[in-house]
Amino acid sequence: MNKAVNYVVISPVRNEEQYLPLTVNSMVAQSIRPRRWVIVNDGSTDQTGRIAEDAAQANPWIKVVNRPDRGFRKAGGGVMESFYEGYRLIEKESCDYVVKLDGDLSFAPDYFERCFACFDEDQQLGVAGGTICAELGGVLEAENKGDPAFHVRGATKIYRWACWQKIGGLIQAPGWDTLDEVKANMLGWKTCTLVRINIRHHRPTGAAYGAWNDRVKAGLANYITGYHPLFMLLKSMKRMGEKPYLVGGCGLLFGFLKGYVNRIPQVEDKALIRYFRGQQMDRLLGRKSLWG
Numbered sequence: 420m421n422k423a424v425n426y427v428v429i430s431p432v433r434n435e436e437q438y439l440p441l442t443v444n445s446m447v448a449q450s451i452r453p454r455r456w457v458i459v460n461d462g463s464t465d466q467t468g469r470i471a472e473d474a475a476q477a478n479p480w481i482k483v484v485n486r487p488d489r490g491f492r493k494a495g496g497g498v499m500e501s502f503y504e505g506y507r508l509i510e511k512e513s514c515d516y517v518v519k520l521d522g523d524l525s526f527a528p529d530y531f532e533r534c535f536a537c538f539d540e541d542q543q544l545g546v547a548g549g550t551i552c553a554e555l556g557g558v559l560e561a562e563n564k565g566d567p568a569f570h571v572r573g574a575t576k577i578y579r580w581a582c583w584q585k586i587g588g589l590i591q592a593p594g595w596d597t598l599d600e601v602k603a604n605m606l607g608w609k610t611c612t613l614v615r616i617n618i619r620h621h622r623p624t625g626a627a628y629g630a631w632n633d634r635v636k637a638g639l640a641n642y643i644t645g646y647h648p649l650f651m652l653l654k655s656m657k658r659m660g661e662k663p664y665l666v667g668g669c670g671l672l673f674g675f676l677k678g679y680v681n682r683i684p685q686v687e688d689k690a691l692i693r694y695f696r697g698q699q700m701d702r703l704l705g706r707k708s709l710w711g
Contacts, residue, residue, distance in 0.1 A: 424535050425515045426577075428456040431501030432522035436466040438621045441525040443474045446481075448528040451535065454514065456481045457505035458522070461497065462488030467522075482508060498573075499591035506588075517583050521574040523622040533616050534577055545582030545608030546600055548575040549618035559617060567612035569709045570600060575618055582608045590686060593640035598686060598695075601644075604709055605694045630663050631670050638674020645685050645692030650699040651675050 428446070432439060439458075446456055458471040460483060468485055475481040484505050489497070502519060516535070530549060538544050548571045552559040564572060573596030586602045589595045600610040641651055652672070659668030678685075686692065701708040 428453045428518040429505040433461040435522040438523035459484045459501040459505040461501040517578045519576045526618040545603045546610040549616040594644035634670025635674035638671040642678030647696040
């Protein structure tokens with residue numbers, strides 16, 4: 420495959436001066452370049468903005484949006500606020516795919532070409548992305564976060580335009596990168612990680628927040644997306660036996676309960692929550708579910 424594909428990429432970035440040049444180099448080298456790449460500088464206090472502006476000056480298909488510094492990282496919601504500020508530049512234009520891409524990744528020149536080939540092979544594939552890998556001892560290894568048969572990591576998500584329109588875009592809250600897949604599946608689309616296509620993640624997952632805060636953030640996201648309490652309890656207990664021992668599971672449970680205690684609003688789509696909880700119970704009972 421080496422044909423023109425009309426796709427747009429939006430990258431919310433904050434303080435990525437160390438890694439953004441790698442992402443820029445990877446994008447510029449793509450065998451199929453995007454029609455538009457919008458880099459949203461979310462109030463960076465380092466040289467991220469300058470790096471993005473230099474890339475845009477050298478490549479007219481790159482645009483930069485600069486947001487003021489709010490003074491802190493806003494987990495989940497901040498990323499989506501930035502994403503949609505960039506999306507507004509292209510939302511009235513037609514395209515084949517919308518891509519959300521982080522600014523701490525690097526990938527082969529044929530990354531998007533190979534991904535689009537997978538979409539061509541399966542017209543029901545609505546959301547996909549490559550396998551997020553980290554370098555450990557000089558070897559790239561997959562970061563195991565979720566079932567690849569269903570989940571696509573938030574760092575690299577490709578949405579088929581028809582699917583994007585059906586799911587109504589993304590919620591602007593933690594858990595956005597789970598509910599998009601759940602809703603897509605509920606509406607008859609497939610979602611998956613493309614296990615044979617690697618993409619390198621240079622910042623360890625959760626490094627911007629620390630292990631405890633990252634797990635609390637994830638637990639709160641699970642609450643907002645409507646996880647079944649029993650499913651969440653068992654998930655937290657399982658994570659307590661995995662690295663970081665106790666911290667991971669306790670952080671998840673703490674974040675989940677924090678949502679109840681603080682009465683944080685959950686997603687308003689009750690039909691979606693019922694569908695998701697039903698899938699979770701099917702998994703616990705060994706029945707066919709989103710996870711196989």
